[in-house]
Amino acid sequence: MLRLIFLLLLALSTFAQPRRIVSTVPGLTEILFNLDLGDRVVGVSEYCRFPAAALAKPKVGSFLQPNIEAIAALKPDLVLIIKNPVRLKQRLEAVGLRVQELDLETMPGILAAIAQLGQDTARQKQATALRSNLEQRLAAVKSKVKQRQRVTFLVGRTPQRLEGMVAVGPGSYLDELMRAAGGDNIFADSPAMYPKVSIEQLLARDPQAIFEMGDSVHEGIPQNRYREDVLAVWARMPSLRAVRERRIFPLNDDLYVVPGPRFAEAAERFFEMLNGGPAR
Amino acid sequence: MIRFWPVLLLSCAAALLALILCPLIGPTPMDLSKLAEPESLESRLFWLARLPRVILALLAGGALASAGVLFQALMRDALATPDTLGVSSGASLGAVVAICFGWADSARLGGLWVASLLGAGLVLLIVVALSSSGRNVSSFTLLLAGITINSMCVAVMLFLQSVTSLGRSLAITRWLMGGVDSVEYSTLALLCLFVLPAAVVLIWRSKDWNLLAVGQSWASAKGLDTRSSLRLGYAVGSILAGSVTAITGPIGFAGLIVPHTLRMLIGPDHRLLLPASFLIGGAFLAACDTIGRTIFAPAELPVGVITALLGGPFFLWILTSRATMKN
Numbered sequence: 201m202l203r204l205i206f207l208l209l210l211a212l213s214t215f216a217q218p219r220r221i222v223s224t225v226p227g228l229t230e231i232l233f234n235l236d237l238g239d240r241v242v243g244v245s246e247y248c249r250f251p252a253a254a255l256a257k258p259k260v261g262s263f264l265q266p267n268i269e270a271i272a273a274l275k276p277d278l279v280l281i282i283k284n285p286v287r288l289k290q291r292l293e294a295v296g297l298r299v300q301e302l303d304l305e306t307m308p309g310i311l312a313a314i315a316q317l318g319q320d321t322a323r324q325k326q327a328t329a330l331r332s333n334l335e336q337r338l339a340a341v342k343s344k345v346k347q348r349q350r351v352t353f354l355v356g357r358t359p360q361r362l363e364g365m366v367a368v369g370p371g372s373y374l375d376e377l378m379r380a381a382g383g384d385n386i387f388a389d390s391p392a393m394y395p396k397v398s399i400e401q402l403l404a405r406d407p408q409a410i411f412e413m414g415d416s417v418h419e420g421i422p423q424n425r426y427r428e429d430v431l432a433v434w435a436r437m438p439s440l441r442a443v444r445e446r447r448i449f450p451l452n453d454d455l456y457v458v459p460g461p462r463f464a465e466a467a468e469r470f471f472e473m474l475n476g477g478p479a480r
Numbered sequence: 481m482i483r484f485w486p487v488l489l490l491s492c493a494a495a496l497l498a499l500i501l502c503p504l505i506g507p508t509p510m511d512l513s514k515l516a517e518p519e520s521l522e523s524r525l526f527w528l529a530r531l532p533r534v535i536l537a538l539l540a541g542g543a544l545a546s547a548g549v550l551f552q553a554l555m556r557d558a559l560a561t562p563d564t565l566g567v568s569s570g571a572s573l574g575a576v577v578a579i580c581f582g583w584a585d586s587a588r589l590g591g592l593w594v595a596s597l598l599g600a601g602l603v604l605l606i607v608v609a610l611s612s613s614g615r616n617v618s619s620f621t622l623l624l625a626g627i628t629i630n631s632m633c634v635a636v637m638l639f640l641q642s643v644t645s646l647g648r649s650l651a652i653t654r655w656l657m658g659g660v661d662s663v664e665y666s667t668l669a670l671l672c673l674f675v676l677p678a679a680v681v682l683i684w685r686s687k688d689w690n691l692l693a694v695g696q697s698w699a700s701a702k703g704l705d706t707r708s709s710l711r712l713g714y715a716v717g718s719i720l721a722g723s724v725t726a727i728t729g730p731i732g733f734a735g736l737i738v739p740h741t742l743r744m745l746i747g748p749d750h751r752l753l754l755p756a757s758f759l760i761g762g763a764f765l766a767a768c769d770t771i772g773r774t775i776f777a778p779a780e781l782p783v784g785v786i787t788a789l790l791g792g793p794f795f796l797w798i799l800t801s802r803a804t805m806k807n
Contacts, residue, residue, distance in 0.1 A: 247646060356650060356651070356654050358592070358651075358654070358655065358661075359579065359592060359651060360592070361663070361664075362662075363661040363662065364654050364655070364661055369779070386778075387779075389778065390778050390779045391776050391779055392776070392779040395776075395779030395780070396657075396659075396779060396780045396781075396782065397779065397780060398529065398533070398661055398662050398780060399528060399662045400507075400508070400529035400530060400662060400773070401507070401777070401778045403521065403524050403528060404521065404525060405778070436664070439524045
């Protein structure tokens, strides 16, 4: 009798599992594929490019402006969204969809999102494995850090100029990642999470390394040309220590700007770059 | 005219004071004794970061303010600004197109700059064509045409921004925020090539603007070739606004506050108003930018935020006081 009930419950739980999932956030799409749920993903955002299999899925807009009609047309039984200020959950639920809202802004948030998704999709075992893998790799990076370095990460800049720069400030995902890899953000005291800064601040604070994603217009061009272009711009400012010591790291990979389950890989790369490795 | 030289000297002093003082003010304190040492942080900050920035603010503020004075006279409308004819939007659109299609990507071409100058030039051609076509086009028509050109440029920019990639769309957003930054000296030299001759022409023809400000028929009666003067005025004003916008992006209200304050203080004679606006306008923008880069350091506020926060209430005040005057 007990066995029968157990089997019944198991059947029920399998039945309740979402079969058609729409993800409106690149990081959540990555988590789904990591939990072997790729074949259940029926729709992704325009920005979901990793893994490559995600590119083939139907597109449903961007994470802040998903196309609710397109989502409903896919008849999903679970829609994943990121914590947002535009009442997306209410709007999607109003058309009768089941919605899970998750927070990917911090590493603990990402780990919690993995656990939650594992539970929602009966993939607890994979979720636990993924979590402990990420936690171990992050701990390994942290334990390797010997000497801390002053760094900055630029996410915006006027193309071809050292003007109109936007840096990573405190409380952000990248700030957290760089700190784990041994980098102290020179703009940790900024009142803004992504402050607009100028060459004056860089000269005054003279970082030991500059991670450069400022020329965000360079999507899709080869990494070596991108690197040459970015280094040529910085070469005009030899007063900066990072320029003289060749520690400008032009980055052209959405790995760094997609908060998600690749954060351990990003932390590992930061550590490598800060310890003699090439920009990657 | 009694106070011509004192006012002019005072304006010169204000601009000079801004040029000397503003580079010394900032989030990093300046030890004046180390300024002469070429390898010191102070001299780097002064020569590489602050001086070019203050010079840019002086040129941009001066150009926008004097263009504001001019457009207010030509259109005989207190609310006309360098943006009114759509020239600034044309420059912005050029820059947005350049970012969108990757003309700004190459390291060796100032694609962004060229494109926004072309954008400003294109709008300028439309304006000049309108003002010199066979019919007698009123300033009211030009004003409406300017608003229409503005809306069309904004529409195209929004369209481009919505179809381009995320990275390019972010770059566009940053550019449209506008602001004064530490540019290279070569950029400043290029800007001077446009702004200084234009300002000289503007001041040189002050008497024409005085006549036109009263009215076109009055000016014709006084023997002025109104059509060619208007065309020259619109062209020069557009060169001022367009070349500045190409470098700084849109900066709101700079062409409104300074002209009106000065008109109230020193009267409407363009022989004095124009040079004073150029000098005080520059000093004003340099001061605003010094506030913008200092108060929330290390984060900076775009200078447009400061000018608009000062200019917004001022604009409202002009509107209401005009209304009470009519009553």
